[in-house]
Amino acid sequence: MADTLRLMIELQTPEAEESLRANEIATEFDEGLFPSLPGITWDRSYPLIAIPGAVGATEPLRADRTLTAPPSGATWVACAEIAWADLDRCHAEAANHPEVIGLWADPSIELALICPNSPAAGREADVVNLLAVDQMAQKGLDGEGVFLALVDTGSNQDYLHQHGKTRHTFDSAHSISIRPDILPPGRVPLTPAALGHGTMTAYDALIAAPRATLLDVAVTLPGTFQNHLRNVLWGYKGLYTLAMMARQNGQPFSLVASNSWAMSDPAEDLPPNNPGNFSSNPQHIVNRMVSTLDAVGVDQVFAAGNCGQACPFPSCRASGATIYGANSHPQALCVGAVDVTGQPLGYSSIGPGFLAPLKPDLCGFSHFEGSGLSSRDPGTSTSAPVVAGVVAALRTRLPYDPVQNKYPPSYLRGLLRATARRHDDNHDFVLGWGVVNPAGAIAKAF
Numbered sequence: 001m002a003d004t005l006r007l008m009i010e011l012q013t014p015e016a017e018e019s020l021r022a023n024e025i026a027t028e029f030d031e032g033l034f035p036s037l038p039g040i041t042w043d044r045s046y047p048l049i050a051i052p053g054a055v056g057a058t059e060p061l062r063a064d065r066t067l068t069a070p071p072s073g074a075t076w077v078a079c080a081e082i083a084w085a086d087l088d089r090c091h092a093e094a095a096n097h098p099e100v101i102g103l104w105a106d107p108s109i110e111l112a113l114i115c116p117n118s119p120a121a122g123r124e125a126d127v128v129n130l131l132a133v134d135q136m137a138q139k140g141l142d143g144e145g146v147f148l149a150l151v152d153t154g155s156n157q158d159y160l161h162q163h164g165k166t167r168h169t170f171d172s173a174h175s176i177s178i179r180p181d182i183l184p185p186g187r188v189p190l191t192p193a194a195l196g197h198g199t200m201t202a203y204d205a206l207i208a209a210p211r212a213t214l215l216d217v218a219v220t221l222p223g224t225f226q227n228h229l230r231n232v233l234w235g236y237k238g239l240y241t242l243a244m245m246a247r248q249n250g251q252p253f254s255l256v257a258s259n260s261w262a263m264s265d266p267a268e269d270l271p272p273n274n275p276g277n278f279s280s281n282p283q284h285i286v287n288r289m290v291s292t293l294d295a296v297g298v299d300q301v302f303a304a305g306n307c308g309q310a311c312p313f314p315s316c317r318a319s320g321a322t323i324y325g326a327n328s329h330p331q332a333l334c335v336g337a338v339d340v341t342g343q344p345l346g347y348s349s350i351g352p353g354f355l356a357p358l359k360p361d362l363c364g365f366s367h368f369e370g371s372g373l374s375s376r377d378p379g380t381s382t383s384a385p386v387v388a389g390v391v392a393a394l395r396t397r398l399p400y401d402p403v404q405n406k407y408p409p410s411y412l413r414g415l416l417r418a419t420a421r422r423h424d425d426n427h428d429f430v431l432g433w434g435v436v437n438p439a440g441a442i443a444k445a446f
Contacts, residue, residue: 002268004081006106007276008230009034010051010285011099012075019050020074023241025176026050026234034078035097039086043079046230049237051075051285052292070283071101077285079106079230091275104285105278106229107268109261110306110315111153111197111220111381118311120376122340122368124207127386130340130365131208132439136393139442143209143392146254146399147171147242150205150385151235151261153198154218163372165203167210175216176238178231196373201260201385203371208389208438209396215242217257229278229286232261232326236289243296252399252406255298258388259332260381262305262349263324265317279324280354286326287355294331297400299409301388302327303380304336304360310346321352321429323360328353333391333413336432337366337383342421344430348380351429360432361413362387362420390416390438398445415441 011034019027026047033048053073082090094100128134136142154177157170202214217238219231239257246253263269263278270276278284282291293300304323307316316322327334328351337348345367353359364383367376391412398407419441420434427433 004083005087005270006228006230007080007082008077008104008106008233008285009037009040009080010071010075010077010101010104012071012073012101013099016050016074016076020052023244024050025238025241029078033076035100037093038089039082040090041081043081046079049077049234051077051233051237051289052240070288075101077233102283102285103276105268105270105276107263107278108265109227109229109232110264110313111261118367120367120369124368124370126340127207127365127368127370131386131390131436132442133208135442136208136438139397139446141393141396141442143168143212143389144396146209146212146256146392146395147174147215148205148209148212148388148392149215149217149239149255149257150198150201151217151219151232151257151259152201153196153220154216155198155202155214159199160203160206163203165206165210168206169213171213171215174242175218176235177216177218178220178234197260197381200371200373200377201258201381204377204382205258205385205389205392207370207386209392212389212392219261229263233286233289236286236293239293239298240289240296243293243298247296247402250403252401253297254392254395254399256388256392256395257293257298257300258385259300259302259327260384262303262327262380264305264307264313264315264322266324267317269324282329282355284325287329290326290329291331294409297402297408299391299395299412300329300332301384301391302329302332302334303384304334305349306347306379306381307349308345308347309350312347320350321354322349323351323353325354328355328359330356331409333362333387333416334360334432335380335384335387336360336363336430337380338363338431338435339367340365342435348383348430351432358427358432361417362432363435387416387436390436390441393438394441394445415445419444
């Protein structure tokens with residue numbers, strides 16, 4: 001275990017509410033807003049983020065995991081580092097400051113390409129057939145008019161166009177980058193490292209939703225498969241701002257967020273009984289933002305992770321149940337991985353989930369010849385955007401209506417769970433409720 005721990009520190013002030021009303025994603029770090037806390041070293045390179053107050057959940061969380069109460073209004077979040085030896089003393093002093101809401105773990109997250117020596121199982125054409133893409137197109141279900149946000153490394157639009165994905169729209173104006181100076185939206189450098197992950201997930205999402213409007217929510221740097229949870233928080237605040245802008249005129253809209261990242265080393269998290277824990281505490285700031293995005297109409301699809309027992313990614317530090325934190329959230333669709341024959345892939349993380357036990361929700365297809373960035377598109381990093389594309393396709397004719405609360409995200413989750421291909425009526429911790437089945441969803445919904 002490292003000697004130090006990364007934290008996100010949350011503070012409630014009137015200034016945070018003002019920033020939120022102004023739709024500001026972030027503002028320059030101001031140490032003067034925060035109380036002096038023992039052992040804390042502030043990360044001045046990371047701005048302050050104004051986060052909305054928590055919105056009530058529409059699906060139950062595990063009651064025994066609720067460790068702290070959510071704030072009633074907007075808060076600031078800043079980032080810092082602390083020695084493990086100073087953590088208890090810092091918690092004790094923070095508890096005496098009424099404005100301090102919480103000290104939240106900021107573990108590494110990974111976008112993992114795994115099992116490098118295993119051959120592809122099937123081709124994109126097989127996935128097109130299994131997803132009933134032609135049948136969806138005949139019903140007008142192709143993603144047109146639907147925002148499809150990729151919480152990833154950023155996508156290269158030139159590469160997508162050169163490889164047959166030409167019918168979608170890319171919205172650079174509403175895309176988000178944690179480092180816009182080196183990662184302009186839609187123009188990831190044409191290098192093998194930069195092209196790897198975000199471009200692959202964009203390609204795979206477009207299989208089922210070829211006319212969607214893509215957004216980059218680039219939360220990691222090009223060429224790296226590891227970053228920190230704080231960047232996801234930045235991206236989610238941007239999605240919240242976009243959703244609130246769409247809601248202002250009261251018209252139906254659709255925004256789908258595909259998340260192909262996961263935490264793989266629980267040693268970087270705070271212990272389960274610590275209020276700042278990410279893995280199992282629904283009040284962690286990132287888990288709260290998942291609830292908030294759900295409440296404002298954002299469909300959220302998460303990779304289950306690549307820490308399955310048969311072929312885990314090398315950085316995985318646990319076996320058995322490894323679906324942590326936001327990836328196991330009851331208000332998100334957690335996706336495992338199968339090949340085109342429906343067989344589970346050995347790297348796919350299994351349940352139960354740490355926030356909601358019945359995870360994964362279902363499985364999507366992976367490990368097929370797809371984007372051409374490698375011999376196959378692998379991992380739950382692939383199965384999640386494949387399913388996100390299905391959600392975006394269905395949203396073409398089932399947009400969320402914020403006035404009538406018609407077709408909220410819970411409706412789409414329930415539809416896909418209920419129509420998944422399964423062996424029986426029971427949930428299991430490998431396949432969830434079964435394999436995604438768009439033809440069944442169409443039959444049930446239209």
